[in-house]
Amino acid sequence: MSDLPRSVRITEEGPREGFQIEPGPIPTARKIEFINALAQTGLKRIQAVSFVNPKRVPGWADADEVVKGIIPVPGVQFAGLWLNEQGLQRALTHKDKLYIDGKINMYPSSAFLKRNNNMTQEQYRAEVLKFVATCKQNGLPVDRGSISSAFGCNFEGDIAPATVVKLVGDLLDLAGSQGLKIKAVTLADTMAWGTPLSIKRVVGAVREKFPNLPLALHLHDTRGMGIANAFAGLEMGVDRYDAAAAGLGGCPFAKHKGAAGNVCTEDFVFMCQEMGIETGVDLDKLIACAQMAEEIVGHPLPGTLKMGGTLQALRVKAAQNLAAAA
Amino acid sequence: MSDLPRSVRITEEGPREGFQIEPGPIPTARKIEFINALAQTGLKRIQAVSFVNPKRVPGWADADEVVKGIIPVPGVQFAGLWLNEQGLQRALTHKDKLYIDGKINMYPSSAFLKRNNNMTQEQYRAEVLKFVATCKQNGLPVDRGSISSAFGCNFEGDIAPATVVKLVGDLLDLAGSQGLKIKAVTLADTMAWGTPLSIKRVVGAVREKFPNLPLALHLHDTRGMGIANAFAGLEMGVDRYDAAAAGLGGCPFAKHKGAAGNVCTEDFVFMCQEMGIETGVDLDKLIACAQMAEEIVGHPLPGTLKMGGTLQALRVKAAQNLAAAA
Numbered sequence: 001m002s003d004l005p006r007s008v009r010i011t012e013e014g015p016r017e018g019f020q021i022e023p024g025p026i027p028t029a030r031k032i033e034f035i036n037a038l039a040q041t042g043l044k045r046i047q048a049v050s051f052v053n054p055k056r057v058p059g060w061a062d063a064d065e066v067v068k069g070i071i072p073v074p075g076v077q078f079a080g081l082w083l084n085e086q087g088l089q090r091a092l093t094h095k096d097k098l099y100i101d102g103k104i105n106m107y108p109s110s111a112f113l114k115r116n117n118n119m120t121q122e123q124y125r126a127e128v129l130k131f132v133a134t135c136k137q138n139g140l141p142v143d144r145g146s147i148s149s150a151f152g153c154n155f156e157g158d159i160a161p162a163t164v165v166k167l168v169g170d171l172l173d174l175a176g177s178q179g180l181k182i183k184a185v186t187l188a189d190t191m192a193w194g195t196p197l198s199i200k201r202v203v204g205a206v207r208e209k210f211p212n213l214p215l216a217l218h219l220h221d222t223r224g225m226g227i228a229n230a231f232a233g234l235e236m237g238v239d240r241y242d243a244a245a246a247g248l249g250g251c252p253f254a255k256h257k258g259a260a261g262n263v264c265t266e267d268f269v270f271m272c273q274e275m276g277i278e279t280g281v282d283l284d285k286l287i288a289c290a291q292m293a294e295e296i297v298g299h300p301l302p303g304t305l306k307m308g309g310t311l312q313a314l315r316v317k318a319a320q321n322l323a324a325a326a
Numbered sequence: 327m328s329d330l331p332r333s334v335r336i337t338e339e340g341p342r343e344g345f346q347i348e349p350g351p352i353p354t355a356r357k358i359e360f361i362n363a364l365a366q367t368g369l370k371r372i373q374a375v376s377f378v379n380p381k382r383v384p385g386w387a388d389a390d391e392v393v394k395g396i397i398p399v400p401g402v403q404f405a406g407l408w409l410n411e412q413g414l415q416r417a418l419t420h421k422d423k424l425y426i427d428g429k430i431n432m433y434p435s436s437a438f439l440k441r442n443n444n445m446t447q448e449q450y451r452a453e454v455l456k457f458v459a460t461c462k463q464n465g466l467p468v469d470r471g472s473i474s475s476a477f478g479c480n481f482e483g484d485i486a487p488a489t490v491v492k493l494v495g496d497l498l499d500l501a502g503s504q505g506l507k508i509k510a511v512t513l514a515d516t517m518a519w520g521t522p523l524s525i526k527r528v529v530g531a532v533r534e535k536f537p538n539l540p541l542a543l544h545l546h547d548t549r550g551m552g553i554a555n556a557f558a559g560l561e562m563g564v565d566r567y568d569a570a571a572a573g574l575g576g577c578p579f580a581k582h583k584g585a586a587g588n589v590c591t592e593d594f595v596f597m598c599q600e601m602g603i604e605t606g607v608d609l610d611k612l613i614a615c616a617q618m619a620e621e622i623v624g625h626p627l628p629g630t631l632k633m634g635g636t637l638q639a640l641r642v643k644a645a646q647n648l649a650a651a652a
Contacts, residue, residue, distance in 0.1 A: 004523070111644065111647060111648060111651070114651075152637065153644070154640050154643075154644065155644055155647060156644055156648070157640070157641050157644035157645060157648070158641070192634060193637060195597055195600045195601050196554075196557045196597070196601070197330070197600075197601040197602075198600075198601075221630060222630070222633075222634035223593070223596060223630060223631050223634040223635075223636075223637075224553055224590065224593035224596070224597075224629065224630030224631050224634070225553065225593075225596075225597060227550055227551065227553065227554045228522075228553045228554040228556075228557040228597065230554075231522045231554040231557065231558070232557070264550065267549070267550035267551075270549060270550070270551075271521055271522070271550075271551060271554065274521040274523075274524075275521050275522070275523040275524075276523075300626070302630075303550065304547060304548070304549060304550030304628075305549050305550050307548075308518060308548035308549040308550070309549075310549075311478065311519060311549075314480050314483070315483050315484070317480075318437070318479070318480065318481055318482055318483035319483060321437060321481060322437060322482070322483070325437070325440075
């Protein structure tokens with residue numbers, strides 16, 4: 001009926017995405033508490049902090065302090081995002097605790113590149129080469145790639161699957177030209193244009209051309225398609241997903257209209273577990289984290305399972321009742 | 327890749343579900359305004375009111391007044407729910423405006439039947455026969471069937487697909503024994519146990535045994551699986567869905583923890599339209615209804631698209647920008 005994977009790897013994006021968008025200020029101690037709690041759920045990779053310009057993203061001005069509070073857990077990778085040389089140098093001071101790497105990110109939308117970076121594709125490629133050189137100079141691994149807005153773009157409109165396929169090829173060629181081996185490419189639905197059908201089409205097209213390249217999905221739930229899109233990915237055998245506990249980064253309040261949260265980690269884990277796909281995650285602990293996130297930000301967050309609850313307790317109770325009635 | 331239908335029929339459940347669960351009181355005039363607005367969206371079947379005991383469901387004490395305010399629209403069916411003889415008699419006084427029929431509802435869960443109705447399956451069947459007789463006496467069509475909790479039950483636990491298949495057969499036999507022809511059977515995920523995989527398994531099992539029986543899905547979003555489950559139904563070729571504008575009946579507030587809203591109509595319509603499946607619905611008008619619903623109930627409702635917005639305006643703008651840049 002489908003190619004559901006046996007297990008999935010989840011990168012938790014909640015702390016980075018969530019604390020970036022919240023008006024805050026959120027106490028540093030609570031960020032630390034949340035990250036350390038996430039690390040006890042079985043999630044193996046956590047995007048913990050962001051070394052971005054504190055003037056532009058005040059929510060992460062305390063990134064260095066947060067890292068100091070992180071308690072290492074064997075097998076759990078804490079990652080820190082950086083976007084420029086200054087951020088990289090900050091990140092590198094935490095090399096003992098954080099996993100710092102470089103990811104080659106490319107854009108199928110020339111209109112977005114022009115608008116956001118004021119660059120042509122050619123100029124952007126030169127920037128990527130500079131970026132790779134910086135990573136090499138600092139001894140960082142560069143083994144991941146990403147295609148932004150792979151399913152549509154507010155500035156370019158629909159993106160043809162063939163355009164994404166070509167760009168993945170360009171990305172691999174560019175990496176190869178620098179002696180780099182890309183281990184996985186993330187297809188990101190950055191602006192939430194994807195539907196389950198377009199997820200299947202793009203993943204299918206990329207896989208047909210690059211059958212041995214592991215793919216990951218980064219999905220936003222801005223239009224309510226997050227979990228359905230993740231299911232479509234699972235049906236195509238995709239086994240790597242970004243997600244955010246409680247749907248952090250999004251908000252059900254109208255005043256946060258533009259907030260485009262990632263697909264909710266616990267809702268996704270629930271779906272996987274109920275379909276027999278291993279996640280390695282303790283769902284009850286993860287729900288507790290989602291509830292903690294809601295308490296920390298002080299308003300409802302989009303995830304649904306944290307209210308609806310899991311089925312395990314209901315199953316146990318039903319079995320007891322049936323046994324008692326028999 | 328799949329059996330996506332070319333078009334879907336949607337039964338809008340928002341008014342009945344939503345105004346039933348809200349603490350209210352919601353002014354009668356606003357209920358009428360909402361129902362009449364829904365009737366202008368292209369939705370062809372609207373569960374408008376509920377003739378239930380006003381002591382138990384005060385939110386529908388004004389059902390008769392609401393019906394009086396409904397403005398008939400050619401091609402739009404307004405339906406009224408009734409659960410007992412008293413409700414039926416109230417409903418029948420509105421036969422000129424409302425579509426009143428009888429639906430045979432069956433329960434795979436004996437534990438639920440025992441607990442909720444204090445009946446065995448055998449006793450319940452006798453009740454169904456009485457129900458059918460009442461419908462016949464009052465000249466009501468009985469051509470729809472429904473299986474409650476077809477994907478799992480809080481009192482019985484998991485429900486095997488074979489149990490649902492058998493019950494659909496029982497339902498058809500029972501109807502046949504009364505000279506009735508069932509035109510469609512709804513599989514209801516009443517307690518939100520379903521996942522995309524179990525939707526596919528149950529629908530597949532029922533379809534294998536009854537290949538010519540049209541199936542409908544009634545999905546609750548209590549655990550965030552609503553749209554993904556609907557997509558799974560679409561992939562199985564199911565072309566009839568119940569849904570509620572704005573996800574009425576559910577609530578993102580923790581204080582409404584038990585609120586189990588239907589899958590959100592506009593999120594579902596968006597998915598269908600973006601995947602090339604005809605809905606006959608004007609999505610912008612439907613989103614306006616969803617926003618009206620939120621305003622009427624006075625708190626956020628679960629639907630996502632009403633905040634995220636559609637893609638059509640973005641497509642037009644992107645095309646204009648690209649043309650201007652060319």
